[in-house]
Amino acid sequence: MxxxxxxxxxxxxxxxxxxxxxxxxxxxxxxxxxxxxxxxxxxxxxxxxxxxxxxxxxxxxxxxxxxxxxxxxxxxxxxxxxxxxxxxxxxxxxxxxxxxxxxxxxxxxxxxxxxxxxxxxxxxxxxxxxxxxxxxxxxxxxxxxxxxxxxxxxxxxxxxxxxxxxxxxxxxxxxxxxxxxxxxxxxxxxxxxxxxxxEAALAAAARRSAEADAALAEWADEALRACSEGEALLREAWWGLSPARRLIVLRHWLALRLGQGAPQRLVDRLLAEWPQAVAASWPAPGGQVLRHYRGRLRVDHAPTQPGGVGPAAHGLASPPCWPLRITGAARVLVQAFGGELVVEPANEGVPLAWLANCELRSRSGGEQFQLAADRPARSLKKMFQQQAVPAWARQGPLLWAAGRLLFVPGLGVDARALHAAEGGPRMRIDWVPFAADCSIGEASADGR
Ligand SMILES: Nc1ncnc2c1ncn2[C@@H]1O[C@H](COP(=O)(O)OP(=O)(O)OP(=O)(O)O)[C@@H](O)[C@H]1O
Missing domain, CATH: 3.40.50.620 (HUPs)
Structure with missing residues (x-):
């Protein structure tokens, strides 16, 4: 033309x-x-x-x-x-x-x-x-x-x-x-x-890869028809494929449904966990969530969609300690705690520089939190009582960096981090628990 x-x-x-x-x-x-x-x-x-x-x-x-x-x-x-x-x-x-x-x-x-x-x-x-x-x-x-x-x-x-x-x-x-x-x-x-x-050989290798990828995509389209129903991937039909084909079909379905290639760690988790899952969900890029229910896998939006979400999204995690590298706005889906850590630019907050090397931890007892610059640091237990933080709001992970407690769900950012002399951008931190219906391993109505 x-x-x-x-x-x-x-x-x-x-x-x-x-x-x-x-x-x-x-x-x-x-x-x-x-x-x-x-x-x-x-x-x-x-x-x-x-x-x-x-x-x-x-x-x-x-x-x-x-x-x-x-x-x-x-x-x-x-x-x-x-x-x-x-x-x-x-x-x-x-x-x-x-x-x-x-x-x-x-x-x-x-x-x-x-x-x-x-x-x-x-x-x-x-x-x-x-x-x-x-x-x-x-x-x-x-x-x-x-x-x-x-x-x-x-x-x-x-x-x-x-x-x-x-x-x-x-x-x-x-x-x-x-x-x-x-x-x-x-x-x-x-x-x-x-x-x-x-240079010519590498360009030729790219061409060969393109040919192989095109053939693979055509085959995966056909195979997917037998393994899917509407937008859902059917576990039983998918499991009936050979392991090599299973992998190709899963990747292809994920790419179609997520609108982007799936990270390898998500593919690995699904291969390991989906076959035995009862009712389960997995965090996916772009604030999306994969849910399994009654033998069907679907892509859904994450239950919480706070505004100002940046491009970085990390999937994870298992307590009691998980290292994190946060370099900008991010949403960290933390399955093990049933929620999401949301990090956004703000005028007041934790220095972004500290988040490049931070970690999530469970409470281990003895942690001290300082609510304001003019108040003493006190034990988390006392602070939760004093501030009347309900039990459900205390459930998320603690955020630490370089031996300092930065953030506590239900209490917010520690005053020592808030007022630190460190220059550069600041980030607000929030903990957003998932809605009750999307925690991993929850038994489904029919007990499968
Ligand atoms: N600012 C731009 N405006 C319009 N087209 C652009 C621009 N930058 C890149 N492109 C297009 O994308 C191609 C590849 O981009 P790349 O950054 O490799 O090129 P470049 O080094 O900026 O310049 P060139 O390829 O012209 O030597 C360019 O050859 C051009 O066709």
């Missing part, structure tokens, strides 16, 4: 500038209109100059440009890379629709693909992740294509030099805090030197 209007996503970097130029050369004789799209992330002081440079190039090439400056900001705990990617694609989709383009071209090339494959492998990804970037995909009502995914970067560089194309240099490409930069700057040169053709 020929696109009526082709959009090119142009960062101003060498590759996308070359792609815009090459697209104009190819499209004009065919009578296809070309549209340039640019996203200003609003993160770097040089970004205004980059946008101006892209605009100047578009002027020279007589290509219309649509640009958007992002107004959202990464939240504490967000990976800047992941945030920028997500927001950039959302903005590009908006711009493409505004321009009336149905095809968006991206200038990723073979080295990008090889790096993505390795980054996925380093995260322990399976076939879906190792497939890296698709050469073509339909999303947001648009076709996204990477026409140069098989091309070596050197060829693109030569093309740019041949046509004397101006490019912007993004200094953040040298920043070793970003995993891709570390891989590109520290690992790839050695790899290419030690293994001739490493």
């Amino acid at each position: 020929r696109a009526h209007r082709v959009a090119v996503a142009v960062s101003g970097g060498r590759d996308s500038v070359a792609l815009l130029h090459a697209t104009v050369q190819a499209a004009r004789p065919l009578g296809v209109a070309v549209q340039a799209l640019h996203v200003h992330h609003g993160l770097m002081p040089q970004a205004d100059a980059w946008q101006a440079q892209v605009a100047a190039l578009c002027g020279q090439l007589e290509v219309p440009l649509l640009a958007e400056r992002l107004t959202t900001r990464p939240q504490p705990g967000d990976s800047i890379e992941a945030w920028a990617r997500r927001e950039r694609y959302a903005a590009l989709a908006r711009l493409a629709h505004e321009a009336g383009a149905d095809l968006v071209l991206l200038a990723h090339h073979r080295r990008d693909q090889a790096e993505t494959f390795l980054l996925q492998a380093l995260r322990g990804a399976g076939a879906a992740g190792l497939a890296a970037m698709p050469a073509r995909i339909e999303r947001h009502g648009l076709t996204w294509a990477r026409p140069w995914l098989d091309r070596p970067r050197e060829a693109i560089e030569a093309y740019g030099a041949l046509h004397g194309l101006p490019v912007v240099e993004d200094g953040s490409n040298q920043d070793p805090r970003f995993a891709r930069n570390r891989l590109r700057l520290q690992v790839m040169p050695g790899l290419n030197q030690a293994f001739a053709g490493a």
Whole structure:
């Protein structure tokens, strides 16, 4: 199908500038209109100059440009890379629709693909992740294509030099805090030197993974039909599959129902616990919960949905002590205590820096809590009595860091943490017990 209007996503970097130029050369004789799209992330002081440079190039090439400056900001705990990617694609989709383009071209090339494959492998990804970037995909009502995914970067560089194309240099490409930069700057040169053709081989491995993943997804779709009823996965039919097939079908069902790949620890827990479960629930990403009842597994929303929830969600846990790393807004589902620890940015609260290395513990007796700066610390038992905290509200875990008691369900944040001289962002902590019907192992009505 020929696109009526082709959009090119142009960062101003060498590759996308070359792609815009090459697209104009190819499209004009065919009578296809070309549209340039640019996203200003609003993160770097040089970004205004980059946008101006892209605009100047578009002027020279007589290509219309649509640009958007992002107004959202990464939240504490967000990976800047992941945030920028997500927001950039959302903005590009908006711009493409505004321009009336149905095809968006991206200038990723073979080295990008090889790096993505390795980054996925380093995260322990399976076939879906190792497939890296698709050469073509339909999303947001648009076709996204990477026409140069098989091309070596050197060829693109030569093309740019041949046509004397101006490019912007993004200094953040040298920043070793970003995993891709570390891989590109520290690992790839050695790899290419030690293994001739490493980049092409890694890109080929990504292609093979994509083929395997596509076949697996087709098979899993068929197998799932025999193991599901509506949105529920049927335990008996699922259990009848071979162990290898069980795993594929479970992952596939989870990905469909959760709207994202399931973390390995959730898959492991389900494989170990679901076969014997009576009525049970498991925390899942995105504030969702998996519930088993009468042989059926379903995805549901978590029983509590406090506002301002950030992206970090951890599944866990068993008392009496569980180490945690919290780097921003988070919801920690704590099955063993039947509730959820909710951590949100606030003007007053625990220093975020302390939460990077904290832990949940059961009460062991003898803990002291200080309610206010001008009051003495007293035993938890006395504090609960004094504050008339009902028994059900005392049931959650205690939050500790570096030997300090930070938070007690029913009492709140300890005054010594609240008034600590530590700088940086502060976080409010809440303990939210689950509704009574979703605790693990609860006997169901028919006693199964
Ligand atoms: N700010 C942006 N605006 C529009 N498109 C972008 C932007 N950033 C990236 N892209 C698109 O995504 C592709 C891959 O992004 P990546 O971050 O690898 O590129 P880059 O290093 O910024 O620049 P280039 O790929 O042009 O050399 C780009 O080639 C471009 O097509």
